[in-house]
Amino acid sequence: MQDSWQLALLDRMMAHHLAGNTTDMGPDVYRNRVDKYVRQDRYDAEITTLFRGLPVIACLTPDVPDPGDYVTLSIADIPVLVVRGEDGVVRAFRNVCRHRGACVAEGRGHTAKSFMCPYHAWSYRLDGRLVAMTHRAGFAGVDKADNGLSPIACAELHGLVFIHLDGDPADFDPSTWLDGAAGELASFGLEHYHRTETRVTTREMNWKLMFDTFGEVYHVEHLHRQTIHPLIQSNNSCFDAWGSHGRMAVARWTMNDYVDVPRDERDLLTAATLVYYLLPNTVLIQQVDHVELYQIFPDGPGRCTALVSLYAPTEPQTDKARAYWTRNLDLLMQVTETEDFIMCEQIQRSFGSGAQDAIQFGRNEPGLIHFHTTLDQLLHLETAVALPEPAGAAR
Ligand code: FES
Ligand SMILES: [Fe+2]
Numbered sequence: 001m002q003d004s005w006q007l008a009l010l011d012r013m014m015a016h017h018l019a020g021n022t023t024d025m026g027p028d029v030y031r032n033r034v035d036k037y038v039r040q041d042r043y044d045a046e047i048t049t050l051f052r053g054l055p056v057i058a059c060l061t062p063d064v065p066d067p068g069d070y071v072t073l074s075i076a077d078i079p080v081l082v083v084r085g086e087d088g089v090v091r092a093f094r095n096v097c098r099h100r101g102a103c104v105a106e107g108r109g110h111t112a113k114s115f116m117c118p119y120h121a122w123s124y125r126l127d128g129r130l131v132a133m134t135h136r137a138g139f140a141g142v143d144k145a146d147n148g149l150s151p152i153a154c155a156e157l158h159g160l161v162f163i164h165l166d167g168d169p170a171d172f173d174p175s176t177w178l179d180g181a182a183g184e185l186a187s188f189g190l191e192h193y194h195r196t197e198t199r200v201t202t203r204e205m206n207w208k209l210m211f212d213t214f215g216e217v218y219h220v221e222h223l224h225r226q227t228i229h230p231l232i233q234s235n236n237s238c239f240d241a242w243g244s245h246g247r248m249a250v251a252r253w254t255m256n257d258y259v260d261v262p263r264d265e266r267d268l269l270t271a272a273t274l275v276y277y278l279l280p281n282t283v284l285i286q287q288v289d290h291v292e293l294y295q296i297f298p299d300g301p302g303r304c305t306a307l308v309s310l311y312a313p314t315e316p317q318t319d320k321a322r323a324y325w326t327r328n329l330d331l332l333m334q335v336t337e338t339e340d341f342i343m344c345e346q347i348q349r350s351f352g353s354g355a356q357d358a359i360q361f362g363r364n365e366p367g368l369i370h371f372h373t374t375l376d377q378l379l380h381l382e383t384a385v386a387l388p389e390p391a392g393a394a395r
Pocket of ligand 2: 213219220223224340
């Protein structure tokens, strides 16, 4: 039996389907200034206000399921180490040795009790305490208790691990930030999933263009005619927002199978793909039988890097099952790398050409409008960055 929100969402999607493939519409066409994608001062404000000033998803619970499991990443040029402690609590630290600044861990993996810095072998426990200094006599007067890893605010909620670079490590609760998105996300039990693989991609485009790729399905029947369009519809989607976050539900062609099926016998995830926009930089896609995660990190105004992960409901036990998830991720990467991101890099170059001051998001692209409106609100609330309006372009 489906939750009431799932049945209500299916009702809306079925109404669009029966009406002849209509879609949710925003109130107005939105003109988005292209300098938001290229200007250094806008980029600097985003790093300060969005990536350091807001909670960011560092990983999911299944990235660090057991004590000693860890993940490293770089957010806003800050090296971060996320690790589950022996007490089961997930913590985050600056991945910076207190001796001379080397990273104490690399990549992701598991360590039994501690991290040993590869440079001169100082050792830190999973809770960040410095427990061993080689050549102790050389550091007479240096107190180990004052030289633990620098903590970062970190909390785990509904299978998501949040960090907040500017937050207070002793007082951090991301539930307010997650807002109404928490209800649907909690219903998926993400904490019970298993991460099968993570791949990394770096592209020559602003980080927001990568986010925009997932913000509408208007392009699917054109750009993805051979690859995704046989699976999902291009003009039947429902968009809902909770505070800064949002969710687009995209109809699959299997919606046809439900036309004559009683309402309470329908299943949302066989008829729709759910795309969650968790600001500032995470896109979580709930597919029929698995979850895909895009974590998008800026590397400058014209460059970004994404971590792309796939999570399966259970750990695959056979080569056949592992191959199945590998093929799923292969398809996702093939479509985004060779179709979406090629297009985005072309767009990034066009933004730099001065050809136009603004692009346009249609009423049929409400997710994009919400994302960019929200970013502007967040930036204007917390910074004094005021960009001059380009001639002839209302925002
Ligand atoms: S920099 Fe880590 S032990 Fe020297
Ligand atoms: Fe696409």
